[in-house]
Amino acid sequence: MDEGDSVQFRRRLLMVAEGLGREDVEGLKFLCKDLIPFGKLEAMTSARDVFQFLISSDIVNPEDTFVIAELLYRIKHNYLLQKINYTKEMVQGNLRLKGQVSEFRQMLYELSEEFTEDDLGTAVFLLREHLPKRQPKMSGVELLTALERNDLLSENNLQLLEELCGKIxxxxxxxxxxxxxxxxxxxxxxxxxxxxxxxxxxxxxxxxxxxxxxxxxxxxxxxxxxxxxxxxxxxxxxxxxxxxxxxxxxxxxxxxxxxxxxxxxxxxxxxxxxRYKMDGPCRGHCLIFNNVNFEGHLGRRMGSQKDAEELEHVFKWLGLEVVMYDDQTSIEIHEHLQKWQSSENWKDSDCLVCCILSHGKSGEIYGTDAQLIPIRTIMSYFTAHQCPLLARKPKLFFIQACQGEKTQKAVYLEVDTDDHLGADAQSAGSSSPQPSIPEEADFLLGMATVDGYLSFRHTREGTWYIQALCTKLQQLVPRGEDILSILTEVNKDVSYRADPKGLKKQMPQPAFTLRKKLIFPVPEAPPPSQQP
Known part of the structure; x- marks a missing residue:
């Protein structure tokens, strides 16, 4: 091997290392405990350190980088595999013959990924005498490492781990x-x-x-x-x-x-x-309706362009063809939906995604002409009866709009609703139409907020809901999470947010008639947030 090949080999590994965060490195180190002495692992602080040891031990070389491919696969960072000329399918096909990570190590790592923050807090409390002092907060990997270090956990000694899991x-x-x-x-x-x-x-x-x-x-x-x-x-x-x-x-x-x-x-x-089939000739189309400027008394939705751009980048990354519609009246929205309803594009598509960013009331959204459209009507264009080419295919709708009455504004925060709503502002428990989905199968409706309440939009950074949705898709699709699990994390993210005074909160709400798991294939490219 000449010097140029060696430099190219290390350059590829460096690109992989740069795509891994601190938690990813901890995962790599944990999975390498059967390959690298424990003392050396403790001293390693980066993926480069791990790779260098594997190279020095001739476990990895320019002709064989499978161990690194397996590690990336185990930590669900499949999009980085292309850096070392692998695909997810190639790794899967070679695991039985070339896999280096033991069944025991795989089980522990996967278990660590399942621990919630509450689980870990309870575990630390129960095992305090066996854990390092002055470390009240631990990750799942750190907890299991501490148990192994104290000879409380091994391949033939799972009793304490079972008792712990049974309790938490x-x-x-x-x-x-x-x-x-x-x-x-x-x-x-x-x-x-x-x-x-x-x-x-x-x-x-x-x-x-x-x-x-x-x-x-x-x-x-x-x-x-x-x-x-x-x-x-x-x-x-x-x-x-x-x-x-x-x-x-x-x-x-x-x-x-x-x-x-x-x-x-x-x-x-x-x-x-x-699972829904997601490997067709076309992943699908993502329609984004971004209403910013309205007629009459409805205010301008500053910051919405940030949401629209993020959605465009993320769904393009996921393989969908994105079509953007800015400032559409209620009539224009209906016309576009009718056109897509009869489109032949759905024949080879895996799914439909439709994102609507606008002002709204309970169960409805506004066109820029200040006319309301029921959310249920929007979705009904794509039922199996109305759009046969999308029958049995997943149809995802994400609605960023208020669903209730206005509250006092905070600094940089505005509400996605009519600034002059009076008696028509519907609060929770009202008798007005509820945001709902068609009775037919294969629909998912992601609402920015529960019925009767406001949703919040930063005038520069976009809405809490859409920004959380885009972030979680980028984080969790590479890990193979299904869409409902991702939306649960979105709920968690948004529920923790508040205005600067801590007085205004928001709770998203998904509803669905999905019959199978919807898992987007892991893109080969890194997420938009990691791209230059």
Whole structure:
């Protein structure tokens, strides 16, 4: 290898390192504990340090960067794979033969990703005597590392971890159970291959373990695994919790004729049947209606252009063709929707996204002519009956508009509503039309606020809701999160925001008739926020 190749090789790794944040580096270090001595890992502060050790140990070289590809895949940063000439599919295809991260390490990392802040707070309280002093706040990775360091957690010692998960969030036990059953299955298979037929008992006590986990599944039934695993990326690999959502303990061990897990291709087909198809010739179209200037008494929506630009960048990044409509009257909005309703573009499209940024009242939004349009009417243009080419395809609507009466303004904050609303301003619990979705399937409606309340817009930085939506899409799509999980995080983000005096709050509200999980494919390019 000449010097130029070496420089190019290191340059690619540097680009990968620059795309990783502090938490990502901690994840890399945690996953590398089987490859790098613990003492050396503790001294590492950057992804460059990790990569340098892997190079020095000849685990990584210009001809073989698979370990780094696997690490990126494990931490759900698939968009960085292209930097080292890999794709997600290439990594998946080589994991069984070339994977370096152990099943145990994978399970712990995935478990750490499931811990909420409340979970971690409870865990730290319960384990205070076993944890470093003066460290009241810990990440999931730091918590598990501390347990390993104190010999309270290992591949053959999961008792404390199980007790902890049982106390803070019993659903977490399902991931541990899946790992244990996988180990039992592998042991059973090895016994079949290497021992006489009369000696097939697992060294882990397969029958007893199966019975114990089966008993636990009465309290935490296996069918709950599917909904819980919606927060993770379904990869279809044997190590993945989500890849075997319907696994039953009694089918895993205790019968020498059966094997676990299911074949990978079977897993893939099951997962595919529970997801919307998102790999067509065209990802879809995103329609953005950005109303800023209004006739009559409705005020100018300063800051909305920031929202429109962010939405355009994010949905283009997600592979959709974006069409922007600025300052549209109610009649023009209807005309555009009618045109798209009959468009042939939907034939090869995976989905529809429609974003409306405007003033509003309960269940309605304003055109720039100050005329109201019911949100339900907007969505009804795309029902299966009215738009057959979108039948059984997901249709997402994001509405940034007030849904109730005005309150006092704060510095730099305005409300997306009529500045002179009187008795027509609907408060919560009113009898006016509620924002709702068509009765037909495959719709999602994301409202910036619950009915009867205001939504807030910064005159320079845009609205709380749209900015949170764009941020969470960029953060969580690369991790394989489904759209409902992402909107839950949006709710959390917006609920924490307040005006400078801390008096004004906002709570978004999604509603949906989706029948499957909607997971956007991970783009190869980095998120817009990380692009130069």
């Amino acid at each position: 969030s019993p659903n977490l036990l399902t991931r541990i159970d899946t790992y244990k059953l996988k180990r039992v299955s592998l042991s059973v298979q090895e016994s079949k291959e290497n021992a006489p037929s009369s000696v097939r008992e697992s060294p882990l006590g397969g029958a007893c373990l199966s019975a114990a986990i089966q008993e636990r599944s009465i309290k935490y039934p296996p069918d709950s695994l599917d909904s819980y695993s919606s927060l993770r990326e379904h990869t279809g690999h044997v190590h993945s919790f989500g890849s075997n959502p319907g696994v039953k303990a009694e089918n895993s061990v205790g019968h020498s004729e059966q094997s676990f897990p299911l074949r990978e291709q079977d897993d893939e087909s099951k997962i595919a049947s529970k």
